Amino acid sequence: MxxxxxxxxxxxxxxxxxxxxxxxxxxxxxxxxxxxxxxxxxxxxxxxxxxxxxxxxxxxxxxxxxxxxxxxxxxxxxxxxxxxxxxxxxxxxxxxxxxxxxxxxxxxxxxxxxxxxxxxxxxxxxxxxxxxxxxxxxxxxxxxxxxxxxxxxxxxxxxxxxxxxxxxxxxxxxxxxxxxxxxxxxxxxxxxxxxxxxxxxxxxxxxxxxxxxxxxxxxxxxxxxxxxxxxxxxxxxxxxxxxxxxxxxxxxxxxxxxxxxxxxxxxxxxxxxxxxxxxxxxxxxxxxxxxxxxxxxxxxxxxxxxxxxxxxxxxxxxxxxxxxxxxxxxxxxxxxxxxxxxxxxxxxxxxxxxxxxxxxxxxxxxxxxxxxxxxxxxxxxxxxxxxxxxxxxxxxxxxxxxIHDTRPWRVFGEGPTETASGMFKEKAAYTAADIRFTVRDETLYALTLGSPRGQIAIAALAAGNAQERRPVRSVRLLGYPEPLRYRQTDAALLIDCPARLPTAYASAFAIRFA
Known part of the structure; x- marks a missing residue:
């Protein structure tokens, strides 16, 4: 049985x-x-x-x-x-x-x-x-x-x-x-x-x-x-x-x-x-x-x-x-x-x-x-x-x-993976294109629910988006010492990822606005 x-x-x-x-x-x-x-x-x-x-x-x-x-x-x-x-x-x-x-x-x-x-x-x-x-x-x-x-x-x-x-x-x-x-x-x-x-x-x-x-x-x-x-x-x-x-x-x-x-x-x-x-x-x-x-x-x-x-x-x-x-x-x-x-x-x-x-x-x-x-x-x-x-x-x-001391942002996230709601429904096959947002003070964190490679695109932060009118001022990857290259387009915020990520499983990008 x-x-x-x-x-x-x-x-x-x-x-x-x-x-x-x-x-x-x-x-x-x-x-x-x-x-x-x-x-x-x-x-x-x-x-x-x-x-x-x-x-x-x-x-x-x-x-x-x-x-x-x-x-x-x-x-x-x-x-x-x-x-x-x-x-x-x-x-x-x-x-x-x-x-x-x-x-x-x-x-x-x-x-x-x-x-x-x-x-x-x-x-x-x-x-x-x-x-x-x-x-x-x-x-x-x-x-x-x-x-x-x-x-x-x-x-x-x-x-x-x-x-x-x-x-x-x-x-x-x-x-x-x-x-x-x-x-x-x-x-x-x-x-x-x-x-x-x-x-x-x-x-x-x-x-x-x-x-x-x-x-x-x-x-x-x-x-x-x-x-x-x-x-x-x-x-x-x-x-x-x-x-x-x-x-x-x-x-x-x-x-x-x-x-x-x-x-x-x-x-x-x-x-x-x-x-x-x-x-x-x-x-x-x-x-x-x-x-x-x-x-x-x-x-x-x-x-x-x-x-x-x-x-x-x-x-x-x-x-x-x-x-x-x-x-x-x-x-x-x-x-x-x-x-x-x-x-x-x-x-x-x-x-x-x-x-x-x-x-x-x-x-x-x-x-x-x-x-x-x-x-x-x-x-x-x-x-x-x-x-x-x-x-x-x-x-x-x-x-x-x-994670700690944060609050939800205006939207919880984006990405292709749909998660079911309710008890006993915790399974989800997330990808690096699935992103979750948290915020603390004036910093927005974008966490990729997978290991990103090459470039990530965050549609919620496209130029002129409804959530945040201020342009992006800086992007850093937690645990990575060098500044990251990025650009805001009409479609998405595009971030160039380093070849070697500081941690496995998920990466957190700290984003500040002008």
């Missing part, structure tokens, strides 16, 4: 809407049965949360790195292992049967001790991430496997108590602070209750016909949930449970995460969960940020997928493994990975060129790229991730000024 991807599972049901769209579900404005939230300017009402404004640090950062990492890295079978190891007929189930045993005897709980993170060096990794151009770092807080990666005060299944026996989130944060990076966390807990339903089932085949999996054992109900009647049915409506007791538990655990580690960034894997309960958590998160900084520095990002809630007035739109069509009026973010979300043996990884051109395209459209860099279960880098970080560091050292 072919490897199952999130695209295969979710694409049909989670269609991405137009940029900046608003989707809200009616619910009570303010829940009354939760612990008091931090005092401050925000309340759980939609009107109050609409006072959110995107912090400048996020708009300037442009590039973040994510450690989408945890016990599911142990089998080296990729994303959603904890779910599909309980589904006969999938490669995950077959692998589990061959490698560990039947899931009635050896369940996911028995994989957790195998995640020891024995080579995890957060300071060394964070230094590499910073050199690669990341301005913010995001730690997994809890995935759908219901295992907390911090010293959770509400859940015994956590990384300090078992597995690596270390507060993984805390270790990541300390390293990020030492490198001067903003710190964030991701929560995937909201969907866990329905997503993990298969662990309560049993084989329908001999010789184990009717034998319950270990998720049905009440001794482990706090890990596997007590769900018996609310499966994930591959629809947006079934992504989040209707169980109010679980809503309360989600609130307490995610509040514990943000209170303990005080992140500037929080991501939910879906829309904002659980209506008013989710808004209460968001108001608490925002108020705590104002109390620490004197102003709102916190960023919350989630998806507009039909699951949960999304409102572009109080959240940054996140597009999983995809991009938007043009310049979005509001800042947004792509989240993607250089490989599968968790390490998968035999995986195909993104090349440095694919990552760099995707980054340039996203930044030109007012977006950020949050890139998961795959880790081995032990915390070390696979060769492909190591090579990517090395290539990014070299490219960013030369071209980072065309």
């Amino acid at each position: 072919a490897h199952l991807s999130k695209r295969d599972i979710l694409l049909a049901s989670l269609a991405a809407p137009a940029a900046g769209a608003v989707r809200r579900r009616p619910a009570a404005e303010t829940p009354t049965d939760l612990p008091a939230i931090a005092p401050g300017p925000f309340s759980p009402s939609t009107a109050s949360l609409a006072r959110f404004q995107t912090a400048d640090w996020f708009r300037n950062a442009k590039f973040g790195i994510w450690a989408h990492w945890g016990p599911q890295a142990v089998p080296r079978q990729g994303d959603w292992y904890a779910r599909f190891m309980y589904v006969p007929g999938t490669p995950f189930y077959d692998h589990h049967l061959r490698t560990y045993g039947h899931p009635a005897d050896v369940g996911y709980k028995d994989l957790i001790p195998l995640w020891k993170a024995e080579r995890f060096d957060p300071d060394a990794l964070m230094a590499r991430y910073k050199a690669a151009g990341a301005r913010y770092f995001v730690s997994m807080g809890v995935h759908h496997d219901n295992f907390d990666l911090w010293a959770s005060r509400h859940h015994r299944w956590n990384a300090l108590a078992m597995g690596p026996r270390r507060d993984i989130v805390g270790a990541w944060k300390a390293a990020a602070v030492r490198q001067g990076l903003r710190f964030g966390v991701s929560e995937h807990l909201g969907a866990s209750y329905c997503w993990w339903y298969p662990n309560h089932l049993y084989d329908q085949f001999f010789p184990r016909l009717g034998v319950n999996y270990d998720g049905a054992d009440p001794r482990f109900a706090d890990l596997y949930h007590d769900n018996r009647d609310e499966p994930f049915l591959n629809t947006p409506q079934s992504w989040y449970t209707r169980n109010p007791a679980y809503h309360q538990l989600w609130f307490r655990r995610i509040r514990d995460l943000v209170d303990m580690h005080q992140p500037d960034f929080l991501y939910s894997d879906g829309g904002l969960p659980f209506d008013g309960v989710g808004r209460a958590l968001l108001a608490h998160f925002y108020n705590a940020s104002v109390a620490r900084s004197g102003r709102l520095e916190a960023i919350y990002t989630c998806k507009d997928t039909g699951s949960g809630a999304f409102d572009a007035r109080w959240a940054v739109q996140d597009v999983e493994r995809g991009v938007l069509k043009g310049i979005n009026p509001l800042p947004w973010q792509t989240d993607t990975s250089n490989g599968d979300w968790f390490e998968r043996e035999g995986d195909t990884y993104k090349t440095p060129g694919e990552v760099i051109t995707m980054l340039a395209d996203i930044v030109s459209k007012n977006g950020n790229l949050l890139l998961n860099v795959v880790l081995h279960a032990d915390g070390s880098l696979p060769p492909e991730s190591d090579a990517l970080l090395e290539a990014l560091a070299g490219w960013m050292a030369v071209n980072g000024e065309a």
Whole structure:
């Protein structure tokens, strides 16, 4: 059976809407049965949360790195292992049967001790991430496997108590602070209750016909949930449970995460969960940020997928493994990975060129790229991730000024390659004729999404163009010491490229006007 991807599972049901769209579900404005939230300017009402404004640090950062990492890295079978190891007929189930045993005897709980993170060096990794151009770092807080990666005060299944026996989130944060990076966390807990339903089932085949999996054992109900009647049915409506007791538990655990580690960034894997309960958590998160900084520095990002809630007035739109069509009026973010979300043996990884051109395209459209860099279960880098970080560091050292602290220009770019908009549509075969624009101060940057040869033509900067009436005064190639020859014609700005380019994958031309 072919490897199952999130695209295969979710694409049909989670269609991405137009940029900046608003989707809200009616619910009570303010829940009354939760612990008091931090005092401050925000309340759980939609009107109050609409006072959110995107912090400048996020708009300037442009590039973040994510450690989408945890016990599911142990089998080296990729994303959603904890779910599909309980589904006969999938490669995950077959692998589990061959490698560990039947899931009635050896369940996911028995994989957790195998995640020891024995080579995890957060300071060394964070230094590499910073050199690669990341301005913010995001730690997994809890995935759908219901295992907390911090010293959770509400859940015994956590990384300090078992597995690596270390507060993984805390270790990541300390390293990020030492490198001067903003710190964030991701929560995937909201969907866990329905997503993990298969662990309560049993084989329908001999010789184990009717034998319950270990998720049905009440001794482990706090890990596997007590769900018996609310499966994930591959629809947006079934992504989040209707169980109010679980809503309360989600609130307490995610509040514990943000209170303990005080992140500037929080991501939910879906829309904002659980209506008013989710808004209460968001108001608490925002108020705590104002109390620490004197102003709102916190960023919350989630998806507009039909699951949960999304409102572009109080959240940054996140597009999983995809991009938007043009310049979005509001800042947004792509989240993607250089490989599968968790390490998968035999995986195909993104090349440095694919990552760099995707980054340039996203930044030109007012977006950020949050890139998961795959880790081995032990915390070390696979060769492909190591090579990517090395290539990014070299490219960013030369071209980072065309990315960081920039804003979109009047048009995002030009060229022959059409890019699709929406989730799970990140593939694009760019050429040197595909150009993306960013601007900072009085400098316009033109990034070629391929290695130019001979001469490049930028039609948007033809003499008398509608975007910029001033004539071009100078053109330089970042990383190249000599001035470049150019001329503005009625058809295009023509730039003579040097025979040897300073960097591979994409070149950035800095253009100044009279």
